[in-house]
Amino acid sequence: MSFSLPPIHRWWTLAVLALTQLVVVLDATIVTIALPQAQQELGLSDVERQWVITAYVLVFGALLLLGGRIADYWGRKRSFMVGMIGFGAASAFGGLAQTGTELIIARGLQGLFAALLAPAALSLLTVTFASGRDRNTAFAVFGIIGGTGAAIGLLLGGALTEFTSWRWCLLVNVVFVIVGMIGGALFLRESKADGDNTYDMWGAITVGLGLGSLVYGFSLAEQGWGNLDTIGFLALGVALLAVFVLIESRVAQPLLPLRIILNRVRGGAFLIQTIVGSVLIGATLYLTFHFQIVLGMEPLVAGLANVAMTVVILIVVPILTKLLPTIGPRILMIVGPLFAAAGLFVLSFITPDGDYVTQVLPALVLLGAGLAAIFVPLQNLALTGVAAHDAGAASATVNAATQIGGSIGLSVFTAIYARAAEDSAASGSIPFATFTDGYSAVFLASAITMVAASLIAVCMIRGTKSELLPQGEQVRTAHVG
Template sequence: MSANPPTNRRWWTLAVLALTQLVVVLDATIVTIALPQAQQELGLSDLERQWVITAYVLVFGALLLLGGRIADYWGRKRAFMVGMIGFGLASAFGGLAQNGTELIVARGLQGLFAALLAPAALALLTVTFASGRDRNTAFAVFGIIGGTGAAVGLLLGGVLTEFTSWRWCLLVNVIFVILGMIGGAFFLTESKAEGDNRYDVWGTITVALGLGSLVYGFSLAEEGWGSINTIGFLALGVGLLALFVLIESRVAQPLLPLRVILHRVRGGAFLIQAIVGSVLIGATLYLTFHFQIVLGMTPLVAGLANVAMTVVILVAVPILTKQLPAIGPRLLMIVGPLLAAAGLVYLSFITPGGNYFVEVLPGLVLLGIGLAGLFVPLQNLALTGVAPHDAGAASATVNAATQIGGSIGLSVFTAIYAQAAEESAASGISQFAAFTDGYSAVFIASAITMIAASLLAVFLIRGKKSELLPQGDQAAPHLG
């Protein structure tokens, strides 16, 4: 069964699904600005504070593939509605948490239901907008939400923390969930994969444990890359993921059909998506720390300081979307990361007493333009030509790439920051100067990853424009 609603209904469907994407993405960052207040009120240790963020993105990323298959087999609208309800309940639990353990568990439960909700939403978008110009517009809107959601989370978190309480950074999700459930009930059309559908139990276990071990291993890197725990968990994660690939190549109903990721274009898009996730979740966190800790901004002002990048993305995406049929996605995928890298390099020159408008704003503008160039074609490339039977799995892979990339990026950037700040502090400079050196190191590392994304696009995003960007009313050709 395939969703094929009338044109007007399709745009209402897009509005509901875009709201879902916003909730899922902003929840990775909305608590960032609130963490100092939550840590003080609940008596969190520094390790518990880190896991308030990590618990969400780790569970989310590790279970997305299973969530995608559940959406395919059980019904995408049904999975969407159940995910919404569970996400709202988990958010309410977190907002009422009385200690660190309850808050971390609540964040993990949010990630669990987001892993069901997000791929269902993206799969519904894929089957609702099968091809043509409307598909490009729909994915551009979805890309804007995905790209700006992190910044919106920082801004909203600042507003709620300053004028209410950190608890409302979680409780506000209940409002979004109610709106999403009402819209979903009226405008979403059920669809599911046809045929004999079986769950890949062993694939689910190996990929969840593998990704979890990998991310946890990277989170331990701050102790030292050579520590036995870091090496052990990283090695275990790699081994389990290798076993997962072996299982997927042999089972009849794989959790992730290898045809989804082994095609050069789609595989390249997934890798680039992971890099973008690492920058959005990892690098923006340290920019926020610079605003509050070094520059002394209040939570609200720190949130507003991030808006520049969001505004640039919102302005640039519609312009680039109109130009996409003429210039094609490949050029944007190559140039976009380079512009983003230039913005990150500019940010690396921040100083403890620097002016925001001189040292930060130009870098955010460049970063926003570069990210907009990626958001316009990226998700479309990752899903173009995927068979309807695999829509949920492919959608889950897109989201998993972002979350796992963000988890790994946050862990790696934390280790880089800690080492750079420690070395600077040992030289006798002031504490704020040492912090700033650590943030600068993170921005340089982020710039290097974006350059790597551009190189991946050069070698992997290839093909005729009709294959990379299907037009008209014909179904998108299968690339794999």
């Protein structure tokens, strides 16, 4: 099912959905810069500090598939509006939190309603822009928001923390929600999947618990990869996800139809999206720590320090969007991760006495260029050939890949940082050198994962330009790969 809307109306629809994407993406990072202030005011432990971020991305990622199916069956606009209301209420609760526990609960509730909101928005985009040049443009805009939202969150969080309070990093969402609800009421059109629709609750339970166990196991890796609890939760997570796959292969109305991810091109896009999420959410946290702790930047300046990457993305994306029909998506998906890896590799050489211009700025330029090349075709590839009935599930998988990648990446990178910092301290390094040694290890690990993303593109993003970039509805529903 696709909409036939006047062109102007469609672009207003895109504006509303892009605002939604911005809110969902920036909320994974907007509190990052505020964490030191929030930790001090609420008396958070270091473990609780990490869970302020992890609670959001974990609940978000774990429930996205169910949220996608609810959007398909219950109605995409209806899910969008309810998700907006709940997200705004959870944000207000978090902004008024008086304890660390309340803040973590509020972040989890934000993730819950974001899991309903995000797939509804992306599936509405999919059915509104079914094919052709307008579809490429719409998904490029979504890609820009996805890529710059994290940096915008850091900038906005820095400004709000410095001039008001860390609490406004959550309360500001209420403003976005009001605008989004007005826009949604005016411009969005209801759609839902046809046919017999039943919910796969056992699938929802096993994937939620499986992903939760997996992420929690990775978070325990800071205590040691050989720790019995670490191994136990990781093994339990893998077993539950295996059960989930078995359930999905047998039920009539699966939460995640395996045809969505078994397609080679889409499967490759989902894997790359997971890796990008781990870098954007996991690695950028430590860059922010470097700015504030080692370089001594104020919150606003630390946010501004990330703008270079955002500016590069905004410059490069329109250029690559115009070139996309000519060069095709495959070359961008191969080269983009390599540029990003180069930028992260440069960051791995930071030192306590280095400065931003020589050690960080060149890396951010490379990272921004690489991410721009990935964002232009990525979501389009992830949704190519998806039937309207599966739009919500496929859209949820796109978002889930980013959030689960981010939560796993944050946990793994935290373990890598802790081990490297511990080894540095044991060797007698000064405190700031201990920090930068830990950050360097995180950036090097991130670079390696981006190289892996390029190799995935080489192996899995295959097909002609007409297959990978459908120009009509008939091509759009064809099998790729």
